[in-house]
Amino acid sequence: xxxxxxxxxxxxxxxxxxxxxxxxxxxxxxxxxxxxxxxxxxxxxxxxxxxxxxxxxxxxxxxxxxxxxxxxxxxxxxxxxxxxxxxxxxxxxxxxxxxxxxxxxxxxxxxxxxxxxxxxxxxxxxxxxxxxxxxxxxxxxxxxxxxxxxxxxxxxxxxxxxxxx
Numbered sequence: 001x002x003x004x005x006x007x008x009x010x011x012x013x014x015x016x017x018x019x020x021x022x023x024x025x026x027x028x029x030x031x032x033x034x035x036x037x038x039x040x041x042x043x044x045x046x047x048x049x050x051x052x053x054x055x056x057x058x059x060x061x062x063x064x065x066x067x068x069x070x071x072x073x074x075x076x077x078x079x080x081x082x083x084x085x086x087x088x089x090x091x092x093x094x095x096x097x098x099x100x101x102x103x104x105x106x107x108x109x110x111x112x113x114x115x116x117x118x119x120x121x122x123x124x125x126x127x128x129x130x131x132x133x134x135x136x137x138x139x140x141x142x143x144x145x146x147x148x149x150x151x152x153x154x155x156x157x158x159x160x161x162x163x164x165x
Contacts, residue, residue, distance in 0.1 A: 030063065038066040038073075072110075079104060094118045 030040040044062035051057055079100030080092045087096070098118030101107045 030059075031066065034063045034067070036063070036066050036070055038070045040066045043069075075104075076100060076107065079107075 030044075031038065034040060040062050043066045044057060044059070047057045047062055047065065076097065077092070080096045083096040083099045083103075084090070084092050089096075094115055094117035098115045099121070101111050101115070102121045
């Protein structure tokens, strides 16, 4: 009977098998738990680096910041994609980002800075449009008042400027 006692101890010892390894759960990222694409862990690390000494950063704050960043990026990319599609181009450029951000009132308030390579937003002031329309009318009235042949030949020699608005 002394021989069977050590045999029972050997049988009760557990050895690592493939079945035990399968039971171990794979690590799941905090981004996938929250259903986000942006890296929650990396944002948490950067928040901890930026916070003043002695302060702590909660785990939910990094999830919240990642969700906000993901939403803003999705919104800007959607508007910029629409702008590039309107211009019949397949690649989004800084100009498309500029048009998208400046076209949306809330994003324009949020991002007031300059976008490199964005250019300017096309805008013509109403007073300039009205001034451009009235100027040719005044020239036409002055042409009608000058009835001498010499004045008509001078006006015919001047090139006509087209006004594109």
